[in-house]
Amino acid sequence: MTTVPEPAATPPAAGTSLVRSVLTSPRGAIAVAFLVLLVLACVLAPLIAPYDPLAQHLSAVRAGPSGDYWLGTDSLGRDLLSRLLHGGRSSLLGVLEAVVAQLVVAVPCGLFAGYRGGAFDRITMRVAEVVMSVPVIIILLAVLSIFDRSMTSAMIAFGVLGSAGLMRVVRGAALAAREELYVTAAELMGLSRLQVVVRHVLPRCRGVIVVQASLFAAVTLGVQTGLTFLSLGPPPPAPTWGGMVADAASVFNQDAWMLVPPGVTIALTVLAFGVLGDVVRDANAEKQAAAPRARRRRHTAPATGATPREDVLLSVRDLSVATDGEHPLALIDGVGFDIEAGETVGLVGESGSGKTMTARAVMGLLPRNCRIASGAVVFDGKPIHGLDQRAFRELRGRRIAMISQEPMAALDPSFRIGSLVAEVVRAVDDLKGAALRARVVELLRMVEIPDPEGVARRFPHQISGGMAQRVAIAMALAGRPELLIADEPTTALDVTVQAEILDLLRSLQRENHMAILLVTHNWGVVADLCTKVVVMYAGQVVETASAADIFSRPAHPYTRALLQSSPENTPLGERIRAIPGTVPSPHEWPTGCRFASRCDLARPECTEGAIPVEALSGDRISRCIRIDALLGEEVSR
Numbered sequence: 031m032t033t034v035p036e037p038a039a040t041p042p043a044a045g046t047s048l049v050r051s052v053l054t055s056p057r058g059a060i061a062v063a064f065l066v067l068l069v070l071a072c073v074l075a076p077l078i079a080p081y082d083p084l085a086q087h088l089s090a091v092r093a094g095p096s097g098d099y100w101l102g103t104d105s106l107g108r109d110l111l112s113r114l115l116h117g118g119r120s121s122l123l124g125v126l127e128a129v130v131a132q133l134v135v136a137v138p139c140g141l142f143a144g145y146r147g148g149a150f151d152r153i154t155m156r157v158a159e160v161v162m163s164v165p166v167i168i169i170l171l172a173v174l175s176i177f178d179r180s181m182t183s184a185m186i187a188f189g190v191l192g193s194a195g196l197m198r199v200v201r202g203a204a205l206a207a208r209e210e211l212y213v214t215a216a217e218l219m220g221l222s223r224l225q226v227v228v229r230h231v232l233p234r235c236r237g238v239i240v241v242q243a244s245l246f247a248a249v250t251l252g253v254q255t256g257l258t259f260l261s262l263g264p265p266p267p268a269p270t271w272g273g274m275v276a277d278a279a280s281v282f283n284q285d286a287w288m289l290v291p292p293g294v295t296i297a298l299t300v301l302a303f304g305v306l307g308d309v310v311r312d313a314n315a316e317k318q319a320a321a322p323r324a325r326r327r328r329h330t331a332p333a334t335g336a337t338p339r340e341d342v343l344l345s346v347r348d349l350s351v352a353t354d355g356e357h358p359l360a361l362i363d364g365v366g367f368d369i370e371a372g373e374t375v376g377l378v379g380e381s382g383s384g385k386t387m388t389a390r391a392v393m394g395l396l397p398r399n400c401r402i403a404s405g406a407v408v409f410d411g412k413p414i415h416g417l418d419q420r421a422f423r424e425l426r427g428r429r430i431a432m433i434s435q436e437p438m439a440a441l442d443p444s445f446r447i448g449s450l451v452a453e454v455v456r457a458v459d460d461l462k463g464a465a466l467r468a469r470v471v472e473l474l475r476m477v478e479i480p481d482p483e484g485v486a487r488r489f490p491h492q493i494s495g496g497m498a499q500r501v502a503i504a505m506a507l508a509g510r511p512e513l514l515i516a517d518e519p520t521t522a523l524d525v526t527v528q529a530e531i532l533d534l535l536r537s538l539q540r541e542n543h544m545a546i547l548l549v550t551h552n553w554g555v556v557a558d559l560c561t562k563v564v565v566m567y568a569g570q571v572v573e574t575a576s577a578a579d580i581f582s583r584p585a586h587p588y589t590r591a592l593l594q595s596s597p598e599n600t601p602l603g604e605r606i607r608a609i610p611g612t613v614p615s616p617h618e619w620p621t622g623c624r625f626a627s628r629c630d631l632a633r634p635e636c637t638e639g640a641i642p643v644e645a646l647s648g649d650r651i652s653r654c655i656r657i658d659a660l661l662g663e664e665v666s667r
């Protein structure tokens with residue numbers, strides 16, 4: 031038995047492999063080698079520079095490259111190589127100061143904003159937006175004048191102003207990392223927020239941070255050079271790269287060479303930072319692309335692995351829905367299941383277990399006061415959980431349709447049935463006149479309504495409940511959906527009509543190869559139609575298994591109790607064995623197993639901490655740490 035989530039799962043972006051990927055790329059290796067050599071040469075300038083950078087050699091003014099002056103001299107006979115090496119110290123130190131300032135502000139704020147969300151996130155992002163709209167050059171000029179041309183102050187200010195962009199990028203990466211299984215596992219293990227962020231979220235963001243920092247370094251070098259070019263930095267004769275460009279520019283018409291050493295050095299340094307950023311970005315993208323594949327392979331067996339599956343029609347992962355407002359209340363929590371094309375899956379549980387909320391989240395039709403707090407809903411390989419209502423409308427009725435337990439309530443009493451069905455047909459097919467009428471009759475015939483032309487002319491109050499459900503199904507079928515969500519479609523109908531509707535759904539599903547998510551608390555309906563069953567309790571999936579397994583060997587005490595309390599399983603003349611107690615409401619959910627207070631197998635350890643999902647054989651999963659006792663009891667019966 032494997033435990034899901036795996037507490038020891040490691041984050042994918044290990045720093046060492048990122049460094050290796052960068053160094054094994056020729057571009058990356060050249061950029062790194064250049065930057066390392068440049069930094070070494072500048073740091074060691076007092077030792078290796080051939081001359082004092084301020085020493086004037088008046089016998090060799092504006093001399094070209096020679097054995098004495100490798101890169102030549104300037105208008106005052108100062109050695110260009112020595113000035114370049116000494117000037118690089120302040121330029122590179124400025125870059126370092128700005129990048130460090132940027133990282134110190136942006137990384138913690140971005141990480142916590144993405145990971146925590148809420149008010150901290152909103153405030154941080156608003157502040158970032160304000161900072162991004164500030165005119166940088168004006169602030170820099172002000173800082174330089176206030177701090178007596180201190181380049182360090184200017185560079186720190188530049189880094190702080192530049193942190194807003196990085197903060198947004200880091201926040202995005204942290205938001206994605208928050209959904210990872212290993213982050214959830216770490217939280218379940220009781221790690222503090224700081225520990226989770228530092229150990230599990232930060233490593234995942236390392237790639238984007240390095241990319242942004244190296245690109246920022248390139249920009250900073252440009253800005254720093256610009257400021258010293260304008261003599262806004264250390265006053266002459268202190269050597270600076272910008273100052274050397276300014277000196278060269280003043281004599282450019284007489285001697286163009288003087289511009290070459292500083293110009294080429296600045297250009298190559300900016301290029302090296304840019305290339306380094308590009309290479310890290312590529313290496314990081316490859317790593318991110320490889321990571322989900324690896325995770326998917328590892329988790330194909332359990333139905334609720336870390337990442338949504340793209341090879342199934344509908345894949346729900348770690349879906350949580352909460353109420354809005356200052357004190358959000360989770361209503362469903364970490365729900366996950368898959369539906370293959372053409373498959374019928376039953377979503378079972380007592381009233382209040384979260385079945386309808388799950389179905390509505392899939393449809394993008396949550397109550398106004400609720401929202402998806404986290405998780406993913408992937409339909410036909412594409413995430414749909416973040417779609418806006420307009421995009422959802424393209425899906426709803428066309429590719430995903432829903433029928434509810436109250437068909438009559440869905441039929442407007444002031445329109446004839448034909449008109450109601452036609453309205454839906456027009457929305458999905460551009461049909462008019464005779465073709466429209468023919469399609470309406472065809473749909474009513476598909477749901478086995480006798481005399482469809484006659485029924486089309488009637489008003490809703492003139493038809494029975496069973497007929498109304500058939501009409502609702504006909505309307506749902508108008509867009510030829512690949513997935514039909516049926517929320518207790520037979521609850522309001524009498525027994526014989528129930529059987530007819532179930533027969534109809536089964537034949538429609540077979541003929542149209544349509545998948546069905548059947549929300550029900552009726553085991554008879556499950557046995558009749560479903561190939562797979564997802565059992566929910568108090569907002570969580572507690573068991574997923576094939577219908578055959580569920581009935582022969584339930585692997586969760588709740589499933590077993592639910593089966594035992596079903597009228598179908600109660601011998602004639604005996605009282606139904608109702609499960610004692612009720613489903614706890616969302617605000618009463620206990621820390622450990624939510625079923626423990628009603629479970630005859632519960633032990634103290636069941637209430638000590640969150641119960642992980644156990645992957646059993648095949649696609650079965652169960653959220654119970656007493657499985658062995660449960661299955662043992664089943665065998666000994």
Ligand SMILES: Nc1ncnc2c1ncn2[C@@H]1O[C@H](COP(=O)(O)OP(=O)(O)OP(=O)(O)O)[C@@H](O)[C@H]1O
Pocket residue numbers: 353361379380381382383384385386387388397398399400551615616
């Ligand atoms: N708009 C809402 N705001 C707050 N809580 C809600 C809202 N709608 C439902 N709930 C709560 O969410 C939980 C799950 O409800 P849901 O309707 O999904 O359960 P269910 O299993 O479908 O029950 P039933 O079989 O009765 O439809 C319940 O505790 C319910 O009280």
